[in-house]
Amino acid sequence: MRVVPRSTDYQDEPSIEFPDCTSVDECTIAIVPRYSETDQAGIVHHTVYPVWFEMGRTELLRANGLAYSELEKAGVFFVISSLTAKYRRPCFYDEQLDLITTCSRITRARVEHSYQLKRASTGILLAEGTSVLACVDKQGRVQRTPKFMYPGE
Amino acid sequence: MRVVPRSTDYQDEPSIEFPDCTSVDECTIAIVPRYSETDQAGIVHHTVYPVWFEMGRTELLRANGLAYSELEKAGVFFVISSLTAKYRRPCFYDEQLDLITTCSRITRARVEHSYQLKRASTGILLAEGTSVLACVDKQGRVQRTPKFMYPGE
Amino acid sequence: MRVVPRSTDYQDEPSIEFPDCTSVDECTIAIVPRYSETDQAGIVHHTVYPVWFEMGRTELLRANGLAYSELEKAGVFFVISSLTAKYRRPCFYDEQLDLITTCSRITRARVEHSYQLKRASTGILLAEGTSVLACVDKQGRVQRTPKFMYPGE
């Protein structure tokens, strides 16, 4: 259950206006693996990649003028419906990585993304993935993806 | 923000009756480190221990007839106020550990625990810790620790 | 890099004899979500499920007389090659779950598993998944899956 902190010093960003549509369908973020994300095989543990994928789609959303925290406040929730990952090469502590997130498809109740994780120094592909999100309301009921989530003409 | 799932198959345990008081002040749980909890030094990452400490105090509460999830439903929340840990020897993937949790003190708005992590095979002490929890209500305001949390005479 | 602890109190289990073959192709483990595994939507975060899948296949291996830590000592490593997960219904803090892991296929250099996560109280399916592991040596080179990993006649 939620603890709603009474802290009065928390200054919410002024509520953003949602844009009319999305216009950016791909973005790249920099990732540097944390020590705590490695495992005893000396590589990043495979369950960390989906954490990064989530960060990637969050930043793609923000690049379109939409903070996911604002969407939640507006009653628009995205819950994950499916996830895939292909691990091609290991990645390591403290190296520079690029995560490229693409919004590949938006339907009435689904948003699909694909991901490519590359070593920044060489551009070599380390992993790929996909996810499907379902749009739900506060009660977890499937709802239509809001219009402003669709790309403009 | 919270997604309240509409799933109707989720059968809540029948709400437990809170006991009049607590009677158990120490309990031991078995811990086996997961692969994902190791780091590239070949040992369990130090930030995992506080996760186990939380599991330890949860089971001590349950040993007293109180599930923390039930407390939350009853509007009683415990948020952590302070944490200490001393790391004496490393622990390893898939080994048997014992975590001993002791409730060392309960005051009007604080519950204090101490922890000892031991290797099960030898009994040797691997780590120790303490935590102080504050009792708050749903809005995060400090409230009195409920009477049933105190030990009986 | 690995810190090889000099701790002399660490009593290794006596090295297990590997069995001639595997004979168990499915096992069920009990899972109870930790508080730290939930997110602010009030459900278990989706990236935790693959952590549980790994625990499931580890226990299936152990049910066949093989501890993964022993395999590593014998120079047999399994690295994940692909992962899929379908999330059907959310799961919650402190509820009883069953994770059923099935070894669906073993080839010369691949081991495939499938997973079903069910609510213990109702048996309802919450999530499904698959993984493919590649067998590699200490240098990360693909090697043949050892004979004892194959099921007996």
Next chain:
Amino acid sequence: MRVVPRSTDYQDEPSIEFPDCTSVDECTIAIVPRYSETDQAGIVHHTVYPVWFEMGRTELLRANGLAYSELEKAGVFFVISSLTAKYRRPCFYDEQLDLITTCSRITRARVEHSYQLKRASTGILLAEGTSVLACVDKQGRVQRTPKFMYPGE
């Protein structure tokens, strides 16, 4: 056990020269909590803070011209000996935080840090912490802190 990947595309940064001494004793890094770092109380889970503390001391080291990964390659390991944290106010998903890390003391075999976590928008203090690291060699034996770790005159 360690899988040493044979991947030939991994271009190690050219080995850095260690500086003669350290000159920076405090640094600030920006932290933005990930969705996966929240819990069902709607706040960041308390076990995430020590993960950030580790990131803070890593960046302080880097500000002194030393990458921790390079230290490990040079046979210098730091293992945590003790940790404390005081949680003053909760922090939230996707908000801007500042983590200030100070190296408070270096002795023959110990490095001590202190941490302050602040809300970037208001500067208010959310949490504080300390850690003590022990300098060990590859076998986990205590060794002297290398001279270049000490501050210059």
